[in-house]
Amino acid sequence: MQKRMIAKATELLNNGTVDRVLGWKTGEFFYDLTPAVFDSVSALEAKFVFNSFSGANLSKYLIAESRKPGKIAVFLKPCDSYSFTQLLKEHRILRENVYVIGVQCDGMCDIDKVRNIIGEGLLSVRKDGNHLIAETFDATKTIAKSDVLLERCAVCKSKKIVTYDELIGEQGDVCESDRFDEVARLEAMTPEERFEFWRNELSRCIRCNACRNVCPACSCEKCVFDNDNSGVKNKAAADSFEENMFHIIRAFHVASRCTDCGECSRVCPQHIPLHLLNRKFIKDINELYGPYMAGADLNTKPALMDYTKDDCEPSIVYERNGGAQ
Amino acid sequence: MKKLSLSNLNDLFSAIAEKENLYIPTDNSVGQAAFSLWSDGAVLSEKCNTVRSAKDLFFPQVENLVNFKVTGKQIEVIENRDPAEPFVVFGVRACDLRSFDILDRVFLSEPVDSYYRTRRENALLIGLACSHPSQTCFCTAFGIDAAEPAGDITCWMSDDTLYWRANTEKGATFTDSLAILDDCQDDPVHKLQEDLRDRLGRLPLHDLDLTGFDSDNMIKLFNSEKWDELSQSCLGCGTCTFICPTCQCYDIQEFNTGKEVKRFRCWDSCMYSNFTKMSAGQPRPTQKERFRQRFMHKLVYYPSNNEGIYSCVGCGRCLQKCPVNANIVKVIKTLREELS
Numbered sequence A: 001m002q003k004r005m006i007a008k009a010t011e012l013l014n015n016g017t018v019d020r021v022l023g024w025k026t027g028e029f030f031y032d033l034t035p036a037v038f039d040s041v042s043a044l045e046a047k048f049v050f051n052s053f054s055g056a057n058l059s060k061y062l063i064a065e066s067r068k069p070g071k072i073a074v075f076l077k078p079c080d081s082y083s084f085t086q087l088l089k090e091h092r093i094l095r096e097n098v099y100v101i102g103v104q105c106d107g108m109c110d111i112d113k114v115r116n117i118i119g120e121g122l123l124s125v126r127k128d129g130n131h132l133i134a135e136t137f138d139a140t141k142t143i144a145k146s147d148v149l150l151e152r153c154a155v156c157k158s159k160k161i162v163t164y165d166e167l168i169g170e171q172g173d174v175c176e177s178d179r180f181d182e183v184a185r186l187e188a189m190t191p192e193e194r195f196e197f198w199r200n201e202l203s204r205c206i207r208c209n210a211c212r213n214v215c216p217a218c219s220c221e222k223c224v225f226d227n228d229n230s231g232v233k234n235k236a237a238a239d240s241f242e243e244n245m246f247h248i249i250r251a252f253h254v255a256s257r258c259t260d261c262g263e264c265s266r267v268c269p270q271h272i273p274l275h276l277l278n279r280k281f282i283k284d285i286n287e288l289y290g291p292y293m294a295g296a297d298l299n300t301k302p303a304l305m306d307y308t309k310d311d312c313e314p315s316i317v318y319e320r321n322g323g324a325q
Numbered sequence B: 001m002k003k004l005s006l007s008n009l010n011d012l013f014s015a016i017a018e019k020e021n022l023y024i025p026t027d028n029s030v031g032q033a034a035f036s037l038w039s040d041g042a043v044l045s046e047k048c049n050t051v052r053s054a055k056d057l058f059f060p061q062v063e064n065l066v067n068f069k070v071t072g073k074q075i076e077v078i079e080n081r082d083p084a085e086p087f088v089v090f091g092v093r094a095c096d097l098r099s100f101d102i103l104d105r106v107f108l109s110e111p112v113d114s115y116y117r118t119r120r121e122n123a124l125l126i127g128l129a130c131s132h133p134s135q136t137c138f139c140t141a142f143g144i145d146a147a148e149p150a151g152d153i154t155c156w157m158s159d160d161t162l163y164w165r166a167n168t169e170k171g172a173t174f175t176d177s178l179a180i181l182d183d184c185q186d187d188p189v190h191k192l193q194e195d196l197r198d199r200l201g202r203l204p205l206h207d208l209d210l211t212g213f214d215s216d217n218m219i220k221l222f223n224s225e226k227w228d229e230l231s232q233s234c235l236g237c238g239t240c241t242f243i244c245p246t247c248q249c250y251d252i253q254e255f256n257t258g259k260e261v262k263r264f265r266c267w268d269s270c271m272y273s274n275f276t277k278m279s280a281g282q283p284r285p286t287q288k289e290r291f292r293q294r295f296m297h298k299l300v301y302y303p304s305n306n307e308g309i310y311s312c313v314g315c316g317r318c319l320q321k322c323p324v325n326a327n328i329v330k331v332i333k334t335l336r337e338e339l340s
């Protein structure tokens, strides 16, 4: 795959289709890849990499990159292509300046899951077919890739590449995914249990803003919480409840635009399952307004930006459980 | 030297906790290590290190500084700082212990930060030699010996025994008050140290070369063209600064409750767009300058002002947690190419 991608990028640079290529570059180890713009064939050959740790979603970088002079090629995995399409829909990316190469994806790995399996003192990781081989001073373990997939990959919603100029590998389909199971489990809790669950999860937040800054749906030029003139700037919350509200507000703000790309949960240093908040919104939207998938196309109106006479009444949330909540 | 069978570790913790609040690294509900207040039965984490460093117990993310209450023309100043209570932190790694030297030089030099100083004076630090250094550890590059952590007391752990040595007077007095510890010889510790040092020497980043990161090269490093490439994908999130044991920047803010004004301080990050935004405007207009500031501070400015001591301890947290894997090792290696 990586070879074909480098060959394609080389061709596009050489024949003048694009001036730059957005991809992933190698790090110190096998798993610490960094998103990067390549502007020459030699840079591609030296550093371009696509492996089981190319999880980072490149779409958001295109907001800035597509506004620079010239044209840029980008490699998008299926889930990234939903983010890309959603950003197009919101007029955040200049489509004419981007050449999209969709790439087939069989799931990306989570290095922290590898660490949890192998125990402390990870020394090296390499790939062997569908397995990763992890080494410590005392042990070498062969780990099935399927056991260490990123959460979003373990419940992959779609292998379909929504928007592309060409494909490398096979086009896929929307998947049967059990990504809402965990949400259903939370819904089945009593309000007190659920409150406890979230208080515990969110209590670990250090408000590093990684979740917000990585999020393709969080594309405001200046977030209200960073803006000194907004009246709600919020570098630190007054109390832990206010801190919790930050996440709920953010989830509201991205509701019906969040594609469930999973980046927020991937980057959270404290492993807070932020995807469960967003998925709750997605599930509710599906149930209340009919199935809707952000980023799946350019035309369907998002539920929260559309109005029909048979839209549910706001009180439905209250009434749903017999008014108990 | 003292020792204790590991099967009695809970009793040791319990004996300490009877005297003072005790913090130890435990695994949280998502399997990551975090310093937490010990309660009976809490198990010491086996992780190489905690996600948040021991710094947070001394320089918390948010803390009250003072409250003001206005009545008529009177302004009442209300002290509301945390009560000063003695506490013990067990299980601090050598890298995090070194970070206190770095923080002390900032917070304890004039004008002294009394909030930080109070906590430092009230704390007893118990270092723990590492058992499982990992790929991302590079304390050795800064001359830190993970087999000889500093602190008031140093501990080592074999499969079945905890070894304990007091380093300071405070540590010795504390040790004397713990009847549960038995006397023993130094030899087993030497063996543990040898094994650990052998492992440290086999880590991929153990000999990371820092030659040239000094004030002589300040301008050259500052003007390097590599910063564009290095900072290109940085999200400006601030994760690296918040988990770093040596990052020390804060902001002072006020919150009007309607009844009074609460003045508090909170962590700030040089990676943020409104960092050090003063009347003159934003001194660092793009992410490139912000990114450069973080690493120039750690590798050039701080050592220039502090006898060559770098303000990185090689704990590897930013290597593990940066969402895009832009980190200090990559910066060092890339800029080194410029210097040679």
Ligand code: SF4
Residues within 6 Å of the ligand: A204, A205, A206, A207, A208, A209, A210, A211, A212, A267, A268, A269, A270, A271, A272, A274
């Ligand atoms: S990434 Fe995690 S720790 Fe950071 S602000 Fe988001 S939820 Fe909090």
Ligand code: SF4
Residues within 6 Å of the ligand: A211, A214, A215, A216, A217, A218, A254, A257, A258, A259, A260, A261, A262, A263, A264, A265, A275, A278
């Ligand atoms: S909220 Fe999370 S899952 Fe949704 S678009 Fe943002 S980063 Fe992706």
Ligand code: SF4
Residues within 6 Å of the ligand: B233, B234, B235, B236, B237, B238, B239, B240, B241, B271, B321, B322, B323, B324, B325, B326, B327
């Ligand atoms: S270097 Fe990494 S952790 Fe630090 S601000 Fe940039 S993206 Fe965030």
Ligand code: SF4
Residues within 6 Å of the ligand: B240, B243, B244, B245, B246, B247, B298, B311, B312, B313, B314, B315, B316, B317, B318, B319, B328
């Ligand atoms: S810069 Fe990174 S490696 Fe150095 S002390 Fe800070 S978190 Fe640790």
Ligand code: SF4
Residues within 6 Å of the ligand: B048, B049, B093, B094, B095, B096, B130, B132, B133, B134, B137, B138, B139, B140, B145, B146, B313, B314, B315, B316
């Ligand atoms: S950096 Fe050194 S002292 Fe710190 S955890 Fe790793 S081996 Fe131990």
